[in-house]
Amino acid sequence: MDAIPTPAEAQGLRTLFAGNPVIGQAERALRTFRNDLHVRDAAVLLASWKHAPELSARERLAVLARFVPPPAARCARCHARIRYVTDGPDPGWWTHTDPAGMRGEGARTPHEAAPDYGHGDEGGNAGPGWPLR
Numbered sequence: 001m002d003a004i005p006t007p008a009e010a011q012g013l014r015t016l017f018a019g020n021p022v023i024g025q026a027e028r029a030l031r032t033f034r035n036d037l038h039v040r041d042a043a044v045l046l047a048s049w050k051h052a053p054e055l056s057a058r059e060r061l062a063v064l065a066r067f068v069p070p071p072a073a074r075c076a077r078c079h080a081r082i083r084y085v086t087d088g089p090d091p092g093w094w095t096h097t098d099p100a101g102m103r104g105e106g107a108r109t110p111h112e113a114a115p116d117y118g119h120g121d122e123g124g125n126a127g128p129g130w131p132l133r
């Protein structure tokens, strides 16, 4: 499986390859399987796509970048630091990196890390679908 870009790397790659017809064609080919495809499944499908060998390693990352969420630093429920898992056999999800930093109601309730795009303290890019503040 190809490496998966971090949310920050993915953000840069999406900007760099915006409107690129080759990357767009690859993304559309993968989304024919499922529109809300998980990046982990996108990586597996991309590896078997017939045109994948024609893409450079960087172009393959640019395709996968379109399936990675925007960067976030904190969990929306407990405000502890989080990171997006990009390695290992099961990448593509958020995890708490500092459970001791959990606060409030979220600290008392077991929960999955949820990226916080609401406070604008991660550089102000709330990404599509969220209000920019």
Ligand SMILES: [Zn+2]
Pocket: 075, 076, 077, 078, 079, 080, 096, 102, 106, 111, 112, 113, 114
């Ligand atoms: Zn949390």
